[in-house]
Amino acid sequence: MIALSLAEIAEVVGGQTHDIPDPTVQVTGPVVRDSREAGPGSLFVAFAGERVDGHDFAAAVVEAGAVAVLGTRPVGVPAIVVDDVQAALGALARHVVRRLGATLVALTGSAGKTSTKDLIAQVLQRKAPTVFTPGSLNNEIGLPLTALSATEETRFLVLEMGARGIGHISYLTGLTPPKVGLVLNVGSAHIGEFGGREQIAQAKGELVESLPEDGTAVLNTDDPYVRAMASRTKAKVIFFGESDEADVRAENVRLTDTGQPAFRLHTPSGASDVTMRLYGEHHVSNALAAAAVAHELGMSADEIAVALSEAGSLSRWRMEVTERPDGVTVVNDAYNANPESMKAALRALAAIGKGRRTWAVLGKMAELGDEALAEHDAVGRLAVRLNVSKLVAVGGREAAWLQLGAYNEGSWGEESVHVSDAQAAVDLLRSELRPGDVVLVKASRSVGLESVAQALLESGAEGEVSAR
Numbered sequence: 096m097i098a099l100s101l102a103e104i105a106e107v108v109g110g111q112t113h114d115i116p117d118p119t120v121q122v123t124g125p126v127v128r129d130s131r132e133a134g135p136g137s138l139f140v141a142f143a144g145e146r147v148d149g150h151d152f153a154a155a156v157v158e159a160g161a162v163a164v165l166g167t168r169p170v171g172v173p174a175i176v177v178d179d180v181q182a183a184l185g186a187l188a189r190h191v192v193r194r195l196g197a198t199l200v201a202l203t204g205s206a207g208k209t210s211t212k213d214l215i216a217q218v219l220q221r222k223a224p225t226v227f228t229p230g231s232l233n234n235e236i237g238l239p240l241t242a243l244s245a246t247e248e249t250r251f252l253v254l255e256m257g258a259r260g261i262g263h264i265s266y267l268t269g270l271t272p273p274k275v276g277l278v279l280n281v282g283s284a285h286i287g288e289f290g291g292r293e294q295i296a297q298a299k300g301e302l303v304e305s306l307p308e309d310g311t312a313v314l315n316t317d318d319p320y321v322r323a324m325a326s327r328t329k330a331k332v333i334f335f336g337e338s339d340e341a342d343v344r345a346e347n348v349r350l351t352d353t354g355q356p357a358f359r360l361h362t363p364s365g366a367s368d369v370t371m372r373l374y375g376e377h378h379v380s381n382a383l384a385a386a387a388v389a390h391e392l393g394m395s396a397d398e399i400a401v402a403l404s405e406a407g408s409l410s411r412w413r414m415e416v417t418e419r420p421d422g423v424t425v426v427n428d429a430y431n432a433n434p435e436s437m438k439a440a441l442r443a444l445a446a447i448g449k450g451r452r453t454w455a456v457l458g459k460m461a462e463l464g465d466e467a468l469a470e471h472d473a474v475g476r477l478a479v480r481l482n483v484s485k486l487v488a489v490g491g492r493e494a495a496w497l498q499l500g501a502y503n504e505g506s507w508g509e510e511s512v513h514v515s516d517a518q519a520a521v522d523l524l525r526s527e528l529r530p531g532d533v534v535l536v537k538a539s540r541s542v543g544l545e546s547v548a549q550a551l552l553e554s555g556a557e558g559e560v561s562a563r
Contacts, residue, residue: 100118139152139153188242200215226249254271342387428536441481457487489547521554
């Protein structure tokens with residue numbers, strides 16, 4: 096964070112200082128909410144949760160070097176006391192962002208946010224110092240913490256913005272007003288909470304509504320809901336996609352023998368060839384979105400193409416491809432799932448496993464509301480249509496729907512099996528996997544299927560290991 100005195104922080108957040116001998120002492124380190132991350136010069140934000148109260152760690156974080164605690168009550172060590180810690184954190188982020196002078200890039204969408212954010216960051220880092228959202232910390236707490244990690248040297252701040260309802264993105268853009276706003280897509284993620292795609296589009300479009308007249312809205316021309324958002328902003332609009340109408344587009348899209356996308360990138364400033372290190376054709380759209388942002392920020396087509404070709408995955412459990420010593424390939428995409436990302440992962444599995452035996456270990460997709468049955472059924476059917484050798488549906492009712500879709504689509508019912516839990520899936524795979532097989536593991540985060548991927552990798556290296 097940029098250096099600020101405790102007195103200035105207290106004024107910004109509307110707080111009272113307690114047990115602070117010298118209010119001119121500066122916070123020079125990070126702002127953290129995890130006491131284990133507190134270090135010299137840091138500011139510890141004490142949230143009181145259902146299980147853990149951050150205030151209980153006040154003495155420990157100060158002993159570790161934290162300058163003070165931001166909390167809702169005096170804690171016997173230097174503290175700034177406020178009525179609402181979340182509101183104070185947001186106010187501090189807003190203040191710091193105004194002082195930074197960095198260009199803020201914000202992005203949202205139903206699928207692909209984190210992968211695209213990671214691509215944008217890796218491309219922009221080649222131009223100037225860039226700070227970006229770690230993992231998927233895209234909510235009212237994670238976003239300001241990311242913004243506060245920027246320093247005087249930061250030139251680009253790339254922020255992922257999530258939403259679970261109308262008004263959420265408006266709140267986030269109020270804390271960190273973007274100059275460039277990117278909307279990837281409007282899909283089925285959280286549709287049970289929103290009530291329909293129209294409501295999701297309304298919420299995602301709050302991002303472009305927040306842009307200034309001298310800003311830029313980067314929109315997916317292949318998604319009609321996103322394309323229509325052009326009318327909701329006064330900013331310049333640039334379109335990306337595979338359509339010929341897109342300002343930034345891809346031609347000659349193909350997959351390599353290992354399932355990695357390659358294409359000819361076209362931007363208003365020129366064209367260049369890209370071969371990605373990531374897996375799956377769905378990353379083409381993500382790459383085009385990143386290229387459109389980079390083009391608007393002054394990078395040439397050749398610079399963008401080189402950066403995209405060298406970019407890797409920065410976030411865990413997102414199409415992590417690992418080959419065991421025995422030749423079994425494990426694709427861990429277990430961080431989260433919705434209908435769009437599930438179908439993209441299955442297509443990637445089919446490409447990676449071409450000519451090999453393939454397994455799809457899938458669990459439920461959460462928060463789909465009334466569409467849950469149809470969407471799980473459709474994913475099960477797609478697995479069969481893509482000639483996935485075996486679908487292993489893991490869990491309860493939703494997994495049964497996955498398996499039933501595959502059973503009804505298949506010829507003899509041998510294309511799928513339903514198992515009760517992760518350990519049952521591991522036991523099945525351990526007994527039936529052969530060298531050369533490819534295994535995809537994917538479900539909503541709450542299912543925790545990353546344990547299956549980890550157990551398979553450990554089994555291949557060390558012998559039998561149970562799923563945790």
